[in-house]
Amino acid sequence: MFLRRGVHSGQIMVCLVCTRAKLPHAEELCRTLTAQFSDIATILINVNARNTNVILGSETHTLYGPGFIEDTLCGVPVQLGPLSFYQVNTLAAEQLYGIAAEYAQLTPDDLLLDLYCGMGTIGLSMADHCRELIGVEIVPEAIESAKANAARMGDAIAAKSRFFCADAGKAASQLAAEGLHPDVVMLDPPRKGCDEATLSAVVTMSPRRVVYVSCNPSTAARDAKWLEEHGYRAEKVQPVDLFPRTRHVEAIVSLQRGI
Structure with a gap:
């Protein structure tokens, strides 16, 4: 079993991870839990019969409530299911995204390209400050x-x-080939960082500024070096500790196109 709680909404999701979809006395369990804990908004069963280190399976059934909880992140309203990616340290994530917005230095005429956009939270938190936002993400559920x-x-x-x-x-x-010229590119890749095709396309589109949000500073440093070798200058780096008492740290790098 795992829980999700919206920091701002207070809503709680209870997700039971089982090897099959049927749970004996499910209705009684839901009545007992919701009577005891009024903040529970939804209860679900996630089915995972595989004997691996992967916690969740792809099949989920709702026992109680809408099947999701609601919260906000940097003013962006979000609906979270059991499979939705969401920063577990919401308050620190808001600091992280605030620094990214500061580094972006957007103007009302800017086109912002948000690569690896996930649920769109970073880009949407800045949408008030730009002319247009384009987000790209490989996970279909995240795009929806x-x-x-x-x-x-x-x-x-x-x-x-x-x-x-x-x-x-x-x-x-593809966007570079179509002649898209974003003013600012936001990069938030997985731990492995960006591949050279992505970085090459960014350079081809020639934004005035690149903001790189990283959960792995070593790959961020590697990619920043590549961008430095291709016309960009790293101006500022800011770590943010989303995972206290661990060795992991997030970092934001601000890069400006050379003159």
């Missing part, structure tokens, strides 16, 4: 969540936001 999050923010934000389901490197290369 990003579109829904944009819609919940109102017509003005939804109208200026577009999200595409694609590999970041291939999408960046």
Whole structure:
């Protein structure tokens, strides 16, 4: 079993991980839990019969409530299911995204390209400050969540936001080939960092600024070096400790195109 709690909403999700979809006395369990804990918004069963170190399976059944909880991150309303990626340290994540927005230095005429956008949280948190937002993410469920999050923010934000389901490197290369010229590119890759195709496409699009959000400073340093060798200059680096008392740290790197 695992729990998710919305820091700002207070809503709690209870997810039972079982080897089969049927749970004896499920209705009684739901009544007991919700009577004891009023903040429980939904209870689910996730089915995972595999004997691996992967916690969750792809099949989920709702026992109680809507099947998700709601919260906000940097003012962006989100709906979280059991499979949704979400920073576990919400308050520190808001600091992280705030620094990224500061480094982006957006103006009202800017086009912001958000690669590895996930549920769109980083880009949408900055959408008020730019002319257009384009987000790219390879996970279909995350893209659907990003579109829904944009819609919940109102017509003005939804109208200026577009999200595409694609590999970041291939999408960046295609957008570069189509002559897209974003003013600012936001990169938030997985721990392995960006591949050279993505970095090459970014350089081809020639944004004035690249903001790199990283959960692995060593690969961020590698990619920043590559960008430095291809016309960009690293200006600032800021670590943010999302995982206290561990060796892991997030970092934001601000890079500006050379003159």
